[in-house]
Amino acid sequence: MPPTSGFRRSTGFIPVLALVVLFLVAVTVYAVSVLSDSEEKRPEPAACTATADGVSYHLTPGRTETAALIAGISVRRGMPARAASIAVATAIQESGLRNLDYGDDAGPDSRGLFQQRPSQGWGSQEQVMDPTYAANAFYDALEKVPNYADLPLTVAAQTVQRSAFPDAYADHEAEAKAFASALTGHSPAALTCTLAxxxxxxxxxxxxxxxxxxxxxxxxxxxxxxxxxxxxxxxxxxxxxxxxxxxxxxxxxxxxxxxxxxxxxxxxxxxxxxxxxxxxxxxxxxxxxx
Structure with missing residues (x-):
């Protein structure tokens, strides 16, 4: 067998390999193009955004609506924006701004936005499950805290709530302040929503x-x-x-x-x-x- 016969057999393999590579590249480019187009056409999830000091915070429309109720009631009562910040931060910590019909670690009878306990004098279960009642009850208690607007947020909230986790409210202060400032009108045009x-x-x-x-x-x-x-x-x-x-x-x-x-x-x-x-x-x- 001539010594060059092996070389002749391998020369047919190179064009085939090149075609395979080109095919794989074409398929990859097409796939990336299709995925990119689908990403561009995919609608953004519904969300509301509050911006403060160049930082944006996001909540679902439903939870933003709850924050708006809490803040709006503070405006109706003539309270400072700080009161709304304290209340919104508390509701984020206690319920995630959801009107929960069950209790958590605070107690088996805890209910509502602020996980208020009927057994501790917050009202009946039906009352604390009413978000408007619950927000007013929270503000009634907050107004009895001396100089609450000058206290650290978590201290003011804990004085009202008497939680087993007294420092947890501070984790939500920046987010609560951004939404409360917008919803009480102190930060104009600071709240936007992307909606379906x-x-x-x-x-x-x-x-x-x-x-x-x-x-x-x-x-x-x-x-x-x-x-x-x-x-x-x-x-x-x-x-x-x-x-x-x-x-x-x-x-x-x-x-x-x-x-x-x-x-x-x-x-x-x-x-x-x-x-x-x-x-x-x-x-x-x-x-x-x-």
Whole structure:
């Protein structure tokens, strides 16, 4: 056999190997392209964001709505923003801002946002399961703490709660402060939400009823799909950002105040002509299927 016969056999292998490599590269490029396209088309998960000092904190729309209720009640009571920070941090620690119908390590009869115990005088189980009642009960106790606004947050919270983990509230201070500052109106345009398309139409009357349940009577007018609520300064921003926090459940399309407008489509506050003296809310109208 000629000594070159082995070399001739190997020369046929190299082109085949090159074709295999090219095929694998093409398949890899295609796969990466398909995955990239699917990532770009995949909708972002619904979430609300509060930004403070350049740092962003995120909660689900449902939990943000709960934080908005807690903060809005503090505004109604005329309490400082610090009170809302303490209350929101406490509710994050105790329940994750969920209205729990069971107890935790605090006691078998603990219930609600703040895991309040009927056996310790917080009210009946039915009462502490009402978020509005629970928030007011927390604030009633907080107001009895001398100089609570000047205390470290975890000390003020622990004085009210008497928890087995007295330092745990401090873990949530930065997040609670960011949401509370926005929702009490002290940080304008600091709360945004990325939301899925609405599945049902909104109701201006339902929006107004939900707002007054938290803030008490408001001066408002309803015209078509629009609700206009009188408000200025921090109070106006509290109403506006409460509305953003509730945009998902109330099917709100836009919220405008102080020459800024939040839209469901953009998920951001953008410059827009708007009254300084009123918060203008527009609900979504979803076309009915034939």
């Amino acid at each position: 398309p609405p599945s049902s139409s909104g109701s201006p009357e339902a929006v107004l009823a939900a707002m007054t349940a938290v803030y008490g009577p408001v001066e408002a007018t309803v015209e078509g799909d629009r609700v206009t609520v009188a408000g200025t300064g921090t109070y106006g921003w509290s109403l506006a950002q409460w509305s953003v926090a509730n945009a998902d459940s109330l099917s709100l399309d836009s919220v405008a105040f102080a020459e800024r407008r939040f839209t469901r489509a953009s998920g951001t506050w953008d410059p827009a002509p708007a009254s300084e003296n009123a918060v203008v809310l527009t609900v979504v109208r979803v076309a009915e299927q034939p």
